[in-house]
Amino acid sequence: MTDIQIYLTLGVFATVILLIAFDVVDMVVAALLGVCVLIMFDILDRGDLIQIVQTASGPLALLFGGMVVARVISRTGIFEWLEDAVLHATAGSGKRLLLLIVALVALVCAILPNATAVILVAPIIVGVCRALKVDFVGPLIITAIVSNAAGMLTLVGDPATFLVGSAIGLSFIDYLRLVSLGGLLALLVIVPLLPRLLPEVWAARVTLPAKRRPVTIERPAFLALSLSVLVIMVVLFLVGESLPNTIIPPQVAIIAASLALLVVYGARIEPVGEVIRDVDWKTIVFLGAIFTLVQAFVKTELLQGLSIQLYDWFGGDFMPVALLSLAGIGVLSSLLANIPVVAAALVMTTGYLVAAEAVPEIALGPGFTDWPDTTLPLFIAMMFGGTLGGNATLIGASANVVAVGICAAHGKRVNFMQFLRIGLPIAALQLFVGALYVLALDAILGSGALDSIAH
Numbered sequence: 001m002t003d004i005q006i007y008l009t010l011g012v013f014a015t016v017i018l019l020i021a022f023d024v025v026d027m028v029v030a031a032l033l034g035v036c037v038l039i040m041f042d043i044l045d046r047g048d049l050i051q052i053v054q055t056a057s058g059p060l061a062l063l064f065g066g067m068v069v070a071r072v073i074s075r076t077g078i079f080e081w082l083e084d085a086v087l088h089a090t091a092g093s094g095k096r097l098l099l100l101i102v103a104l105v106a107l108v109c110a111i112l113p114n115a116t117a118v119i120l121v122a123p124i125i126v127g128v129c130r131a132l133k134v135d136f137v138g139p140l141i142i143t144a145i146v147s148n149a150a151g152m153l154t155l156v157g158d159p160a161t162f163l164v165g166s167a168i169g170l171s172f173i174d175y176l177r178l179v180s181l182g183g184l185l186a187l188l189v190i191v192p193l194l195p196r197l198l199p200e201v202w203a204a205r206v207t208l209p210a211k212r213r214p215v216t217i218e219r220p221a222f223l224a225l226s227l228s229v230l231v232i233m234v235v236l237f238l239v240g241e242s243l244p245n246t247i248i249p250p251q252v253a254i255i256a257a258s259l260a261l262l263v264v265y266g267a268r269i270e271p272v273g274e275v276i277r278d279v280d281w282k283t284i285v286f287l288g289a290i291f292t293l294v295q296a297f298v299k300t301e302l303l304q305g306l307s308i309q310l311y312d313w314f315g316g317d318f319m320p321v322a323l324l325s326l327a328g329i330g331v332l333s334s335l336l337a338n339i340p341v342v343a344a345a346l347v348m349t350t351g352y353l354v355a356a357e358a359v360p361e362i363a364l365g366p367g368f369t370d371w372p373d374t375t376l377p378l379f380i381a382m383m384f385g386g387t388l389g390g391n392a393t394l395i396g397a398s399a400n401v402v403a404v405g406i407c408a409a410h411g412k413r414v415n416f417m418q419f420l421r422i423g424l425p426i427a428a429l430q431l432f433v434g435a436l437y438v439l440a441l442d443a444i445l446g447s448g449a450l451d452s453i454a455h
Helices: 003-021 027-040 046-074 078-090 094-109 114-132 137-150 159-167 172-178 180-188 191-197 199-203 220-242 249-267 272-277 281-299 302-314 318-335 338-355 373-389 398-409 416-447
Strands: none
Touching: 003 027, 003 281, 027 281, 046 078, 046 114, 046 159, 046 220, 046 249, 046 272, 046 281, 046 338, 078 094, 078 114, 094 114, 094 137, 094 191, 094 199, 114 137, 114 398, 137 180, 137 191, 137 199, 137 373, 137 398, 137 416, 159 338, 159 373, 172 180, 172 220, 180 373, 180 416, 191 199, 191 416, 220 249, 249 272, 281 338, 281 398, 302 318, 302 338, 318 338, 318 373, 318 416, 338 373, 373 416, 398 416
């Protein structure tokens, strides 16, 4: 790549970010225009597109499968029933609603990808907010932020986290032992910020009717089949990688989506095409475009140069690199979608570890999993930076994009600054907590306390 192409790539990056931040054009249009410029100037070729598909297919498959399953479940009537139950649990209190959002979304995100969780609970939250006579935009933003933090509870909770975990061969169970506690801490720090960030919702109080019309499930058989698909999806997430024929989470998502569509077809509830049409293709296309932009950035070899620079600065002292990575990826994930940012950071981190002679050069290729214990904090720092840094802005994570899209579908348009006001303070505090956790984990791994589970 020539110097002119490098400068053009960086310029396209900056322009796309500014167009989105200042709401000049729709974010999907901005990202696609950036891709078009890169193709026209021969910065991206056929080989790059193949690499993009290899990198993006897993996270996007997780997102697509979760969207299909959530869409099918939405037709069972269970959301209306849950909305009534949540409204009753709030007792008319906005404070209780926000606390219930944290608890409910955390529970869902422990077993499903975060964007799927937002799709599942959003109809419930919108209905309850209307009953409590409060604006649903703030609670939906909190829903996305909580889903991102709760996405760190398990390996499949966030596509960015899954990308790192799968790259280093981290199993579902090992992830629970190494990372989940940090995800829980990042989730809990949201609670004390709620009264300050959403004071009107927190203080809201209405009197609910003494008697409400009970909500009934009109198609119990369809509900049972749909929930069975969800259970199969969760079970395969848990045990799929330990089966003789390994089934990784993206494959699980596609299997679950196929079963959900089969249920719709068999029950004759609606045409299968309607379900496919209602998938949030805008979010998927946007993330695909951002993956493409990041691939162009990787092609500039600036990341490889940064790998060498990190070694020149810190040598084999991994902890400063881990903390710098957490902060840097956190900032970048607030400006670009976190999934492709993490994909690019994997290239940089692996290059640094090779330069530091912590791993052999074969680590630069796919499939390498023999990572020393001392390197694990670097990758876990990447998870914190990518997953939690994405909380700062509306384009920082797929769950954020989904939440903003749902707000728009209900007549409320969310701009960049509106999301930033809520997301930035939470992201900053979560990244600080994440840094403390990485420091503690490094000390524990150094003592040999986790030798039985680390690679």
